[in-house]
Amino acid sequence: MNRFLKNREILLVVIIAIMVAGFSTRAPGFASPGNLANIFNDTSILIILALGQMTVILTKSIDLSVAANLAFTGMAVAMTNAAYPDLPLALLIVMAIGIGAFLGAINGFLVWALQIPPIVVTLGTLTIYRGMAFVLSGGGWVNAHQMTPSFLNIPRTPVLGLPILSWIAIVIVLGAWFVLTRLPFGRAAYASGGNPTAAVYAGIDIGWTRFLAFVLSGALAGLSSYLWVSRYAVAYVDIAAGFELDTVAACVIGGISIAGGIGSVAGAVLGSLFLGVIKNALPVIGISPFAQMAISGIVIVLAVVFNARAEKKAGRIILRDRAAPEVSA
Amino acid sequence: MMNAVAPTNDLAPLAAETPILEMRGISQIFPGVKALDGVSIRLYPGQVTALIGENGAGKSTLVKILTGIYRPNEGEILIDDQPISFPSAQAAIDAGVTAIHQETVLFDELTVGENIFLGHAPRTRFGTIDWRQINSRSKALMHQLESEIDPTIRLRDLSIAQRHLVAIARALSVEARIVIMDEPTAALSRKEIDDLFRIVEGLKRQGKAILFISHKFDEVYEIAENFVVFRDGRAVGQGKLKTTPQDEIVRLMVGRDVKDVFPKVTVEIGAPVLAVHGYSHPTEFRDISFELRRGEILGVYGLIGAGRSELCQSLFGITRPSTGRLTLEGQPIEIRSSSDAIRAGIVYVPEERGRHGLALPMPIFQNMSLPSLKKTSRSGFLKAANELALARKYAERLDLRAAALSVPVGTLSGGNQQKVVIGKWLATRPKVIILDEPTKGIDIGSKAAVHGFISELAAEGLSIIMVSSELPEILGMSDRVMVMREGLAAGVFERERLSAEVLVRAATGNQ
Numbered sequence: 001m002n003r004f005l006k007n008r009e010i011l012l013v014v015i016i017a018i019m020v021a022g023f024s025t026r027a028p029g030f031a032s033p034g035n036l037a038n039i040f041n042d043t044s045i046l047i048i049l050a051l052g053q054m055t056v057i058l059t060k061s062i063d064l065s066v067a068a069n070l071a072f073t074g075m076a077v078a079m080t081n082a083a084y085p086d087l088p089l090a091l092l093i094v095m096a097i098g099i100g101a102f103l104g105a106i107n108g109f110l111v112w113a114l115q116i117p118p119i120v121v122t123l124g125t126l127t128i129y130r131g132m133a134f135v136l137s138g139g140g141w142v143n144a145h146q147m148t149p150s151f152l153n154i155p156r157t158p159v160l161g162l163p164i165l166s167w168i169a170i171v172i173v174l175g176a177w178f179v180l181t182r183l184p185f186g187r188a189a190y191a192s193g194g195n196p197t198a199a200v201y202a203g204i205d206i207g208w209t210r211f212l213a214f215v216l217s218g219a220l221a222g223l224s225s226y227l228w229v230s231r232y233a234v235a236y237v238d239i240a241a242g243f244e245l246d247t248v249a250a251c252v253i254g255g256i257s258i259a260g261g262i263g264s265v266a267g268a269v270l271g272s273l274f275l276g277v278i279k280n281a282l283p284v285i286g287i288s289p290f291a292q293m294a295i296s297g298i299v300i301v302l303a304v305v306f307n308a309r310a311e312k313k314a315g316r317i318i319l320r321d322r323a324a325p326e327v328s329a
Numbered sequence: 330m331m332n333a334v335a336p337t338n339d340l341a342p343l344a345a346e347t348p349i350l351e352m353r354g355i356s357q358i359f360p361g362v363k364a365l366d367g368v369s370i371r372l373y374p375g376q377v378t379a380l381i382g383e384n385g386a387g388k389s390t391l392v393k394i395l396t397g398i399y400r401p402n403e404g405e406i407l408i409d410d411q412p413i414s415f416p417s418a419q420a421a422i423d424a425g426v427t428a429i430h431q432e433t434v435l436f437d438e439l440t441v442g443e444n445i446f447l448g449h450a451p452r453t454r455f456g457t458i459d460w461r462q463i464n465s466r467s468k469a470l471m472h473q474l475e476s477e478i479d480p481t482i483r484l485r486d487l488s489i490a491q492r493h494l495v496a497i498a499r500a501l502s503v504e505a506r507i508v509i510m511d512e513p514t515a516a517l518s519r520k521e522i523d524d525l526f527r528i529v530e531g532l533k534r535q536g537k538a539i540l541f542i543s544h545k546f547d548e549v550y551e552i553a554e555n556f557v558v559f560r561d562g563r564a565v566g567q568g569k570l571k572t573t574p575q576d577e578i579v580r581l582m583v584g585r586d587v588k589d590v591f592p593k594v595t596v597e598i599g600a601p602v603l604a605v606h607g608y609s610h611p612t613e614f615r616d617i618s619f620e621l622r623r624g625e626i627l628g629v630y631g632l633i634g635a636g637r638s639e640l641c642q643s644l645f646g647i648t649r650p651s652t653g654r655l656t657l658e659g660q661p662i663e664i665r666s667s668s669d670a671i672r673a674g675i676v677y678v679p680e681e682r683g684r685h686g687l688a689l690p691m692p693i694f695q696n697m698s699l700p701s702l703k704k705t706s707r708s709g710f711l712k713a714a715n716e717l718a719l720a721r722k723y724a725e726r727l728d729l730r731a732a733a734l735s736v737p738v739g740t741l742s743g744g745n746q747q748k749v750v751i752g753k754w755l756a757t758r759p760k761v762i763i764l765d766e767p768t769k770g771i772d773i774g775s776k777a778a779v780h781g782f783i784s785e786l787a788a789e790g791l792s793i794i795m796v797s798s799e800l801p802e803i804l805g806m807s808d809r810v811m812v813m814r815e816g817l818a819a820g821v822f823e824r825e826r827l828s829a830e831v832l833v834r835a836a837t838g839n840q
Contacts, residue, residue, distance in 0.1 A: 182711050184702050191699055194688030200647065201677065201685050202699040202753075203668030262690045 008255045012270040016277055023281040030284060037162060043276030044169035045224045045231070047269055049243070050250040051176040052217030054268040057251055058180075059210045060193040060260030061118035065107055066221045067243035068129035073099045074225035075133045078142035078235035085148045092151070096226040097219050103129060104218015108211035118210075126244070134237045144233035155230050165227055172220065177265040179216075189213055193260025250275055253303040274303070346373050347410075349538045350395075350426070350507050355404035357390050364390040365401070366562040372507060372538035377529065379549040379570065380542045381582060382559030388542050391559075392511050395540075396428045397421035408507075422449075427505035429497050429513055435484055442467040442480035445499045470498040474528055490521045497528065508532060509540045514548055519837075526552050546575055558582050591805025592777065594784040598808060599623030602792045603675070603761050605644070608653030613639035614816040617653070621761065621792045626783065628807030629796040631836050636816040637796045638680060641763045644794075645677035646670040657760070671700050674760035678750055680769060680796075686750040689739035693731055694720035696738050697753045704757075723752035727782065747779065755786075762786065763794040768802060780806060800829050812836050 024031035049066050056063040077096045080087065103125070110121040144152065155165040180186035191199040192206040199206050229235045254271025256263030278299055282292045348371035357365040365387045372378050382388050393399040395406075397415035405412050408424055415421040435444045442463040443450075451462040467480035476494050484492060493513070500508060510529075514522045529552055532539060541553055549556065550570055557567040558581040566581040603621040608614065614636035621627050629637050643650045646664040655662050657673055664670045670677070679685035687696050698705050698716035705715040720734050727748040731741055738749055747767075754762060767783065768776040783806060787793055797803050803810055804827055812819045812835040819835040 183709070184706060184711060187695065187699070187702060187711060190691060190695075191688050194690050197685045198688050199699075201645075201667055201679060203666070203671045204699070205666075205668070257690075261688060 009264065009266045009270060012254065012267070012274065016270065016274055019274075019277050019281070023277075023285055026285040027281070030281065037166070039276050039280045040169075040273070041163050041166045042280060043272050044165050045227050046243075046246055046250060046276060047169045047272040048172045048220050048224050048227070049247045050254075050268045050272045051172060051265065052220035053244075053247040054251050054254075054256050054263055054265070055176070055180065055189060056118070056210075056213045056217045057248075057256050057258060058189045058193045058260055058263055059206070059213045060196060061111060061210055061213065062122065062248065062258075063104075063107060063214060063217045064119065064122040064244050064248075065103070065125040065129055066217060066247055067240040068126045068133070069100055069103045069218055069221040070225040070228060070240045070243070071237060072103065072129045072133040072136065072225075073222045074229040074239060075137050075142070075235050075237070077226050078147065078229045079137065081148055081151045082142050082146040089148075089150050089154060093223070093226055096222045098222065100222015100225060101215050101219035104214045104216070104221065105211070107218065108214030111214065112207035112211045130237065137235075137237060139237060142229075142235040147230075147233065152230055152233055155227055165231065168223075168227065172223075173265060173269055176268075180265060185209065185212060190261055193257075193262075195261070246275060249300045249303075253300065271303075275300075348373050349408065351407040351410075352391075352395075353405050353407070355391070355394060355401045355406070357387075357394060357399055358402045364562055365394075367404070368559070368562070368564045369404075370557050370564060370567070372540055373555070374506075374536045374538050375533050376555060377533065377539040377541050377553040378555040378557060379553035380540055380557050380559065381549060381578060383582060386559035386582075387562040388559055389511065390562075392428060392430075392509055392540075392542065395421065395426055395507075395509060397426075422503050422505075425504060425506040426509065427500040427503050427507070428509035428511060429500045430511050435492060435496060435499070437485040438483060440481050440483055441471070441478055441487070441495050441498075444484055444495055445470060445480070445502050447499075449503060466502070467498065470502055471495075473501070473531070474498055475524065493521075493525075497525075501532075505537065507538045507540070509542070511542045513541075514543060514545065522548065546578070550575070591802070592781045592784055593806055594788050596624040596784075596787045596808075598625050599790065602658055604656045606654040606656075608640065608643065608650050608655075610636075610639060610643060610648065610650050610816075613643075613648075614813070617813075617818050619811055619818070619821065621794060623792055624787050624790050625808045626787050626793045626795055626806055628803040628810040629794060629813060630798070630800070630803045630810055630832050631813035631819075633798065634815075635813040635836070637813050638765055640813070641677055641765055641794065641796055644670070644763060645675060647677075671757055671759075674758070675763070676700070676754040676757055676759040676761070677763040678754050678765060678767065680765040687738045687746060690737050692735045693724070693729075693738050693741070693749055694734040696749055697723060697734075697756055700753060701756045719756050720752070723756050724748075726755075727752050728778070744778075751779075751782070759791070761792045761794065763796070765796045766798065767795060768797075768799070800832065803832065804829060814838055 020031050020036070029035060049070070053063055053066060073096050076099055077092050080095065081092060107118070107121055107125055110116050110125075111118050155168070156163050158164075159167060180189065188199065188204045188206075188209040191202065191204055192209045196206050199209075228240060232239070250271035251263065251268055252258065252271070253274050254263070254267030254269070256267055256271075275296070278296055279292075282295060283289070287295065350372045352368065352370050355365055355368045356363065368387070368391065370378070370380075370391075380388050380391070390399065394401050395415070397418040397420050400414075400416070406415070407413065413424055415424065415426075436447070439447065442460075445467050446463050451459040451466070453459045464480045471478050471480065471494065474494050474497060476491070478487065478491055478494065484495065487495065497513075513525060526548075529539060529541070541549070543549055553570055555567065556570050556573065556578065558565050558578060560582060566578075599622055601620050601622050605620075606618050608617040617640055619627065629640075631637050639648060642648050644655070644664070646667045646669050649665070655664065657675070662673050664673065664675070667677075688699075694713075694717050697720040701719060702711065705712055705719055707715075717734060723729075724731070724734060729748045729752065730745055738746060741749065751767075764783065768779050780802070783793060783795065795803075795806060807827070808824050809821060810827060810832060811821045812832055814836055815838075819838070822831060822835075
């Protein structure tokens with residue numbers, strides 16, 4: 001599978017490269033290093049959220065509440081910044097991560113202790129968190145002029161040619177890779193999704209593993225909330241509405257199996273970049289904004305179809321496994 | 330109908346009658362396994378043909394070919410001397426082949442009638458489902474099976490035996506001339522088996538050809554006229570049961586000396602390691618006590634549903650017993666989860682390796698190291714090199730055949746997967762290893778290897794609990810045998826007193 005996965009990731013790189021090359025024939029400069037860095041920066045938040053989503057999906061769960069978590073936490077952070085401009089930014093970021101992790105822990109707790117299916121839990125908390133954002137803000141907005149300059153400017157400050165936002169995404173990517181491949185938690189996540197029963201038999205607490213995955217996903221949503229509010233310089237109830245589906249799409253395109261247990265950090269990153277390139281290219285090559293959503297949707301469906309076909313190839317291996325006991329029974 | 334024909338491995342004498350269905354030179358190849366190798370069989374109207382063979386002999390593969398699930402790589406199928414192929418399950422049904430499966434595939438939430446006619450429901454002239462016909466025909470079918478189950482009740486409200494009747498009714502609801510029964514008696518009591526046999530006699534009188542798969546000889550002799558013996562994917566003998574003694578069939582089935590398959594090594598039995606006192610579970614087993622000594626192989630025998638696996642799972646902390654004490658090497662221990670058991674040195678190699686044993690998408694070495702991650706990690710970080718070293722050690726020891734230790738376990742054959750499961754548990758360096766049906770579903774060559782290995786482990790001083798439904802395995806490998814019946818320990822027998830008869834009597838309660 002490793003070789004196969006690598007092939008798939010190389011394939012994604014090739015497809016993204018072809019797309020970039022194709023778009024640059026219509027829009028000169030699309031493939032320039034500056035524009036590519038821009039696209040990466042634009043996609044940074046999606047990458048961070050997709051990595052959290054991926055960890056949850058690996059354990060055979062799903063987190064539909066990430067965007068609502070982001071909206072609530074973003075509102076809380078922006079309002080705090082507006083009300084107490086003297087608070088240091090580091091504290092605000094810690095607060096964002098903490099609130100996000102707490103909301104993620106609520107999801108995780110409901111899934112773990114009450115054994116409610118993750119899709120039901122997070123569909124519920126999706127509405128609750130957004131509702132809480134409304135209650136918190138009373139439906140109001142926090143606008144750029146209410147935010148402190150450092151709150152707004154630090155993520156866009158360039159360091160070594162890339163904005164800090166991009167660097168944060170890169171650090172998170174490396175961190176996620178480390179957690180998933182070098183820590184027992186990562187192995188437990190793969191095992192819990194790959195075969196929950198076998199994981200239990202091997203002494204892994206899959207409930208706890210899922211709980212941690214949700215906390216991680218929530219914490220990343222919290223971090224993203226600050227990045228989002230700062231980037232768009234506004235906080236209101238509906239920010240990132242529907243963005244949870246983009247994170248799921250990025251994972252699926254990147255070859256993370258919705259059934260759990262299969263996927264890599266590189267896949268999630270490439271899946272996000274794939275979406276990022278399309279979103280950036282469509283306006284540039286002059287496609288009407290009305291058609292853009294439909295076209296992104298079509299591309300996502302195509303990617304999923306392609307994925308399903310690829311999984312079928314892997315399915316043959318599963319079939320062989322099935323055939324073996326059947327031969328014998 | 331019953332021509333007296335001498336027992337023979339030759340097809341010719343049987344050719345005197347006209348078969349409804351004939352399979353000629355059928356081969357089925359899976360990656361790494363030749364499940365069937367040039368098999369020929371014939372089924373005759375009004376007769377039952379018993380298909381006999383050990384696990385892994387290819388019986389179920391044959392059934393899957395006849396029901397259109399697999400397409401054979403070689404050979405042909407003839408019905409009434411006309412060559413035919415089954416490109417789909419529907420094609421097999423259309424050709425008049427129907428099967429009653431070992432594990433019945435029915436829907437709990439649907440009614441009896443819906444289950445019977447699912448996929449071929451009668452229609453009204455407007456094209457909608459004709460419920461009146463479904464219910465009346467279901468009733469008639471159930472009546473034919475001497476059962477008065479109401480077709481409108483949901484399947485989940487029925488007992489196992491009643492569900493079985495529904496499965497049979499479903500098989501008979503299509504116009505079938507050939508009925509395949511794949512171990513139909515496995516989950517039935519003696520009385521239910523008698524009922525089933527009456528149904529089979531009825532089918533015979535209607536001139537249907539029946540393929541009856543079982544490895545219970547008494548049943549086979551009771552109900553069948555002809556037999557075919559499969560071994561390692563080949564048909565090694567067929568003929569008339571009336572004139573073939575049971576010994577002959579056993580010889581054909583096993584095909585080698587029992588000694589070769591069960592290389593039992595005499596081991597010095599040491600001090601008690603594990604003692605179980607009064608273990609009980611609310612529903613599955615009651616008041617089980619036994620002692621396991623160093624180097625001992627304790628066989629646990631019983632019928633399906635006797636509570637054997639449940640007992641072992643609770644010793645491993647998967648399910649919790651309601652009462653009972655456990656001592657390991659004289660120290661009382663409590664096992665609340667599988668990680669407690671692993672830490673204490675008790676491990677469990679589950680029966681269904683696909684479902685319980687392995688994460689198929691994960692590489693071999695990661696599967697092997699999964700319960701030993703604490704040992705292979707350094708200050709909380711995974712060390713791939715340590716994991717690989719661990720995996721390599723046990724792969725060599727178990728003679729695991731794989732392209733690389735980094736390939737997913739799902740790419741291995743059944744026998745090699747079993748080796749990964751065993752290796753992964755040995756790597757935890759246990760004191761007690763519980764093997765649940767250790768050779769179920771693997772071919773006879775791998776079986777001998779697994780048995781040899783079990784003996785080796787015992788010789789090294791491990792204590793082994795071996796749950797098995799296969800009498801020869803229990804008889805060949807155990808130092809002592811505990812027989813379970815309906816959740817109770819029906820007796821513990823020393824090796825000297827072991828015989829098939831004693832164990833079966835204890836397991837079934839027929840004194």
